[in-house]
Amino acid sequence: MKVGLFIPCYMDQFYPQAAIATYRLLLKLGCDVEYPEGQTCCGQPLANAGNEAASRGSYLHFVTMFEKYDYIVAPSGSCVYHVRHHFDTLDQTDAVKKVRAKTLDLTEFLLDVLQISSLPAKYPHKVGLHQSCHGLRGLHLATSSELVNKPAASKLHELLSMVEGLTLVELDRKDECCGFGGTFSVKEPDISVKMGKDRIRDHFSKGAEVITAGDMSCLMHLEGIISRQKIPIKVIHIAEILNSDEI
Amino acid sequence: MPSKETILTKIKSNRPNLWPLPDVPIFETLATDKKKLFIQILERGGSKVHCIDDSTQIHQVITTHFPEDKRMVSALPFLEGIERISTLHPDFYEGTEVAIIEGLIGVAENGALWVTENELGYVRVLPFIAQHLVMVISEKNIVGTMHEAYKKLGLPTTAGFGVFIAGPSKTADIEQSLVIGAQGARSLLVILTP
Amino acid sequence: MMPHAQKAAIFNKDEARTDWHDASLWMVRKKRDFAVSEIPEWEFIREFASDIKMHTLSKLDDYLEAFEKAAIQNGAIVHWAADAKEHNDIVLSILNKHQAKKMVKSKSMLTEECHLNEFLELHEIEVIDSDLGERIIQMLNEPPSHIVLPAIHLKKEEIGELFHRELHTEKGATDPQYLTEAARHHLREKFHTAQVALTGVNFGIAETGEVVVCTNEGNADMGVHLTPVQIHSMGIEKLIPRRSDLAVFTRLLARSATGQPVTVFTSHHRNPKPAGEMHIILVDNGRTEQLGKPDFRSSLKCIRCGACMNTCPIYRRSGGHSYETTIPGPIGSILTPGIDLKKHGQLPFASTLCGSCTDVCPVKIDIHTQLYKWRQIVSEAGLPEAGNKTMMSIMGNGLASPSFFHRLGNIGRKLLRLFPGKERFLSFTVWTKDRDLPKAPVESFREWYAKQAKDAQ
Numbered sequence: 096m097k098v099g100l101f102i103p104c105y106m107d108q109f110y111p112q113a114a115i116a117t118y119r120l121l122l123k124l125g126c127d128v129e130y131p132e133g134q135t136c137c138g139q140p141l142a143n144a145g146n147e148a149a150s151r152g153s154y155l156h157f158v159t160m161f162e163k164y165d166y167i168v169a170p171s172g173s174c175v176y177h178v179r180h181h182f183d184t185l186d187q188t189d190a191v192k193k194v195r196a197k198t199l200d201l202t203e204f205l206l207d208v209l210q211i212s213s214l215p216a217k218y219p220h221k222v223g224l225h226q227s228c229h230g231l232r233g234l235h236l237a238t239s240s241e242l243v244n245k246p247a248a249s250k251l252h253e254l255l256s257m258v259e260g261l262t263l264v265e266l267d268r269k270d271e272c273c274g275f276g277g278t279f280s281v282k283e284p285d286i287s288v289k290m291g292k293d294r295i296r297d298h299f300s301k302g303a304e305v306i307t308a309g310d311m312s313c314l315m316h317l318e319g320i321i322s323r324q325k326i327p328i329k330v331i332h333i334a335e336i337l338n339s340d341e342i
Numbered sequence: 343m344p345s346k347e348t349i350l351t352k353i354k355s356n357r358p359n360l361w362p363l364p365d366v367p368i369f370e371t372l373a374t375d376k377k378k379l380f381i382q383i384l385e386r387g388g389s390k391v392h393c394i395d396d397s398t399q400i401h402q403v404i405t406t407h408f409p410e411d412k413r414m415v416s417a418l419p420f421l422e423g424i425e426r427i428s429t430l431h432p433d434f435y436e437g438t439e440v441a442i443i444e445g446l447i448g449v450a451e452n453g454a455l456w457v458t459e460n461e462l463g464y465v466r467v468l469p470f471i472a473q474h475l476v477m478v479i480s481e482k483n484i485v486g487t488m489h490e491a492y493k494k495l496g497l498p499t500t501a502g503f504g505v506f507i508a509g510p511s512k513t514a515d516i517e518q519s520l521v522i523g524a525q526g527a528r529s530l531l532v533i534l535t536p
Numbered sequence: 537m538m539p540h541a542q543k544a545a546i547f548n549k550d551e552a553r554t555d556w557h558d559a560s561l562w563m564v565r566k567k568r569d570f571a572v573s574e575i576p577e578w579e580f581i582r583e584f585a586s587d588i589k590m591h592t593l594s595k596l597d598d599y600l601e602a603f604e605k606a607a608i609q610n611g612a613i614v615h616w617a618a619d620a621k622e623h624n625d626i627v628l629s630i631l632n633k634h635q636a637k638k639m640v641k642s643k644s645m646l647t648e649e650c651h652l653n654e655f656l657e658l659h660e661i662e663v664i665d666s667d668l669g670e671r672i673i674q675m676l677n678e679p680p681s682h683i684v685l686p687a688i689h690l691k692k693e694e695i696g697e698l699f700h701r702e703l704h705t706e707k708g709a710t711d712p713q714y715l716t717e718a719a720r721h722h723l724r725e726k727f728h729t730a731q732v733a734l735t736g737v738n739f740g741i742a743e744t745g746e747v748v749v750c751t752n753e754g755n756a757d758m759g760v761h762l763t764p765v766q767i768h769s770m771g772i773e774k775l776i777p778r779r780s781d782l783a784v785f786t787r788l789l790a791r792s793a794t795g796q797p798v799t800v801f802t803s804h805h806r807n808p809k810p811a812g813e814m815h816i817i818l819v820d821n822g823r824t825e826q827l828g829k830p831d832f833r834s835s836l837k838c839i840r841c842g843a844c845m846n847t848c849p850i851y852r853r854s855g856g857h858s859y860e861t862t863i864p865g866p867i868g869s870i871l872t873p874g875i876d877l878k879k880h881g882q883l884p885f886a887s888t889l890c891g892s893c894t895d896v897c898p899v900k901i902d903i904h905t906q907l908y909k910w911r912q913i914v915s916e917a918g919l920p921e922a923g924n925k926t927m928m929s930i931m932g933n934g935l936a937s938p939s940f941f942h943r944l945g946n947i948g949r950k951l952l953r954l955f956p957g958k959e960r961f962l963s964f965t966v967w968t969k970d971r972d973l974p975k976a977p978v979e980s981f982r983e984w985y986a987k988q989a990k991d992a993q
Binding site: 366464470517518526 | 560563564574575576577580581584587588590591593594595596597600601604610611616617618622666667668669672685686687688690691692695712713715716717720723724727728743744746752753754755757758760761762772777779780781782783784786787794796797798799800801802803804805806807808809810811818820824825827828830833
Binding site: 114118142145147152229232241268272288293 | 540541544545548551554558562569572573575576578579847849850853854884885886887888889890891892894895896904908911912914915916921922923925928929931932933935936937938941945946948949966967968969970971972973974975976977979980981982984985986
């Protein structure tokens with residue numbers, strides 16, 4: 096089984112440690128994983144800004160880059176959602192269909208494909224889990240709080256429960272949006288920041304030392320506010336926790 | 343072209359392909375004791391419920407709840423000494439302190455009681471204009487859900503007006519603070535007969 | 537028109553008030569969560585509701601004709617209005633026919649959409665909104681900021697002051713019970729003196745010709761039963777085929793809207809009262825247009841519960857007035873661009889596409905997907921909200937080219953390394969107004985990976 100690793104553009108440049116953790120975790124779990132160096136972007140930033148047509152080139156490039164892999168894994172529910180959901184505007188060739196079906200978020204891949212039930216990870220901290228919206232409501236990595244009577248399984252919870260020493264804090268609003276929203280963060284900066292502040296306050300007031308999520312973009316936004324307001328809390332991608340062996 | 347034709351023509355050219363109409367099952371309540379649920383939901387919504395063993399006790403329950411000598415109007419035929427509905431002129435009923443009417447169906451899941459203008463003697467305004475409302479219903483007529491209620495109701499035959507009433511009139515339009523007694527009745531007393 | 541972002545920024549200047557607004561609506565959302573949790577088949581009911589509405593839309597012409605026929609048989613008078621103007625003219629003609637100068641009106645978003653009040657006032661008709669929240673904002677000469685909770689943006693102190701001025705309540709009185717009581721007395725008098733009552737319609741039933749009106753205050757019924765002439769203004773999408781379908785919708789509506797198991801009053805009006813007159817006005821006003829847009833027609837399933845507003849993190853923190861539409865919030869942002877793209881084309885961008893609106897919607901409208909699709913249309917129309925088209929196209933080509941992409945990324949990161957903390961001098965001003973940029977690492981993942989691969993050889 097050959098796994099192609101997709102690393103979102105901003106992670107590549109600004110959060111290499113989360114990408115490295117993803118890569119190492121997959122290696123640790125015995126995957127034959129490769130990072131195709133010609134990869135660029137899934138096209139989401141332009142498309143969400145209303146320029147789907149302009150992002151077609153990057154869609155096609157994504158398909159070309161990744162069609163040879165059995166699975167395409169990305170530590171980002173948002174990019175994965177975009178590929179799975181919005182590549183529907185391409186001609187549905189076999190390659191496109193395959194890439195759409197086989198592109199998985201890291202957490203889905205670990206639980207649904209590798210079917211792991213334990214991890215050699217240790218992270219003795221109080222952690223607040225931010226459910227990123229695209230992963231939550233787009234990929235159904237958990238049941239959103241709006242829905243009734245579906246199994247309340249959450250992939251991120253399940254994985255974090257495998258980590259030794261980790262305590263999850265209970266939030267007032269377990270899946271409210273952080274306010275990043277890509278283009279939204281700069282089109283509506285005031286509300287975007289206000290939403291982020293409110294999320295951070297929820298985590299911080301419950302005693303979380305660290306906020307984690309499956310999407311680094313949410314965390315980048317939250318980190319920007321945390322840093323500006325000098326709040327003693329950190330952000331960390333879930334891959335880094337799952338790959339951690341902190342003693 | 344008159345607007346009716348314009349609208350219908352536009353719909354014909356713009357409507358989607360035929361979408362099947364689902365058969366909706368009659369979902370029933372999971373509650374084993376419908377009466378208990380009915381009372382519980384009514385009370386949660388700010389209503390009072392009084393259970394009696396015999397309909398001869400209705401009069402007494404009403405006078406116990408409303409001891410003051412104020413205008414009461416009944417749409418029930420058998421309450422002696424209480425003003426019966428008479429004229430159809432709605433303004434006549436302004437100043438009614440207590441209106442007494444019969445509910446035909448009670449719905450356990452939401453505490454709603456169904457009444458039509460037939461039970462109101464065609465005085466449609468009565469349950470709304472009175473300061474306080476008393477509804478008498480037999481516990482035999484309690485169903486679990488709205489599905490069961492509409493199944494029992496069927497299509498309207500004679501009544502030109504029917505309403506589900508699920509409590510006293512209320513509002514939360516000022517800072518989401520619940521206030522009982524907005525434009526309609528300030529209280530609802532449900533008398534449950536056998 | 538001021539951009540939503542700017543209005544939102546103004547709203548957010550008073551952060552304590554923003555928190556209060558957010559908390560009020562979040563409380564409604566939590567009540568809704570509790571209410572829906574009591575129905576184990578909730579998700580099935582949503583599906584049925586969606587299917588019933590889609591079915592109705594697919595045969596809307598047939599159902600409208602059936603509805604009209606039944607309503608006429610019942611003794612109602614049915615009118616058809618192609619647009620807001622025709623609707624308003626019809627209402628005025630009914631008022632004139634009865635030489636009526638005073639009309640009580642219960643909540644109707646349709647008449648807001650048609651700007652009926654302003655129109656009738658021009659013709660010297662006194663219109664009294666009889667829902668408490670509506671009456672409050674009418675006295676303030678403001679539009680509703682929410683479709684179910686029209687005065688949710690106001691504090692009781694402000695309402696107290698207004699009532700002191702208008703209804704002569706005690707100065708400084710703010711108790712909601714007291715203020716509601718004052719409004720009750722004020723409105724009672726109006727109900728008795730008005731000659732005509734107008735209501736909105738929650739559901740029209742094709743098989744019986746009935747109109748169903750849901751309220752908590754009982755104000756719609758007070759108006760309808762106390763005045764000789766009743767008018768029901770109804771958007772054509774309000775139809776449902778069967779009376780039994782009401783079971784589905786009454787279970788969904790109040791639970792979604794306020795977290796009540798059902799509205800206090802669910803009134804079924806079939807025929808006029810003795811010696812009375814009953815009018816039903818069927819209004820298009822852009823609905824048939826929306827029906828012709830395959831990506832957006834399902835927005836017509838909306839039953840106006842307001843749940844998408846209560847759940848929307850942006851609505852809660854910007855207030856309904858920031859949208860400058862009759863129907864604010866997520867649903868408004870997919871309904872209004874179809875009416876005026878230039879004016880409302882910015883609204884699909886007032887969203888993070890978090891999808892909470894879609895999951896909360898009782899009739900399963902894919903609101904966030906439609907927001908995304910409207911963005912594409914706004915862009916194709918060349919409106920500035922979507923950015924400069926040529927620039928976007930250059931960006932698009934760049935994103936498809938590995939060499940361009942890598943160079944650009946590296947330049948960005950290295951600039952940040954050269955000027956740490958000085959981002960404000962770079963053109964990141966919007967991001968960095970209240971946020972820092974990430975600390976740029978020494979090397980990118982790509983660089984790290986390349987080294988790894990080299991070391992491995």
